[in-house]
Amino acid sequence: MPIDPATLAKLTAALDAMTAEAEAEPKAAPLDMDLMVQLLKDAGIYAYVEHTGGGCATIYIGNQTPDPEYPPSPRYELVAGPGWFEGPDRRAYASPAEFYIGRDDDGETPAWDSPGNVSEAYITGHIIHTITRHRAASQGETAAVDPDREDC
Template sequence: MDTSEDWREILDLITAWGEASRRNDTALPTDDELWAHARRHRTLRLPAQVDDLIVDDLRDAFNAGRLPHLIDLDVLVANLAQQGRPALVEHSGGNTATVRTGSRYTDRPGDTRWSVSAGPGWFAAPGRRRPLADTSEFTIGPHDEDSWSVLVPEHTTTAQVTALVIATIDEVEARRARLAATASAAAGAVVRVVAARYPELGPAVPDPGRELVRDVGDLIADWLHARVPALRAAPPTITDQTSSQEGTRP
């Protein structure tokens, strides 16, 4: 590697570019873009053809400012709020930070659940402040089940992670709505069959009630998951996004 003053200057400029990219949450540059940026420094006399060894140094300099592997969870929550998706960073044990987002509801034991959970992250400052996450282990999936989740692309931006979280919310809530409608119809059918066999219930068919609908919904969900493998996996609408976001290595 060239250790001249000109080389150090271009590395400093590229690090500053990375810092600006982190502030503005812009996409990571390709190798060609890094090379073109360095070639503007005329005194280096870089050739038109990309040199893999030199571009590695340029990438390292950019990443020193960009920190592309880190996700600021406060920024992610703010982005989700701007898109009309309520979200928060929750302390989920130890120093672990987890994003909860989407619709809230109460499960059978009485715990509050959200449509989607994303994490893990950690709190980088005392008082559970500055929650961050690393793209190498940051997953997104339904909060109330562990049947599927997706790992965010290693080379991504907070805006792209936000879009992936929103797509996951939409998918999870669509699945829940479909199951709820099915459970309600099935519970109604159960009550009608029971009422026909037990005339002592009276002429009016009883309302199935929330408890029966929920129990039937649990049974249907288990039955479906045993017979439809696709329901236990992330759908293509989500996995296609993670594939399309894979970019140039940092």
């Protein structure tokens, strides 16, 4: 299904508004990665938190594709993290200052680093905006993609 340029423009405007809000209200508490996963699912985007070794939590986001170099292992549209697990319910948390979003490609393409003072809503909005832009570009809708924006 094609991405509507008007919808993408609304997402971009919302992300810009959240950026301004994040700059005005710093967030020092850890990000709740499980909350971000739920917000993504509520937006219709597949996501889950995975333990990726050494106590590290990573969010896998979007559609799966086979890894061309290791077919049994899937790749996702985006990954986000790193984080850690806490408590008996093993909730996942992350530092806003160390959080990044990038393609699931072992670091071959640049990632987006969090400015460090953002909320779960801001990160989730950025993920939705980024994945929508990637999907639009993969469908050949270059008019919907602004080349001057620095997203992953």
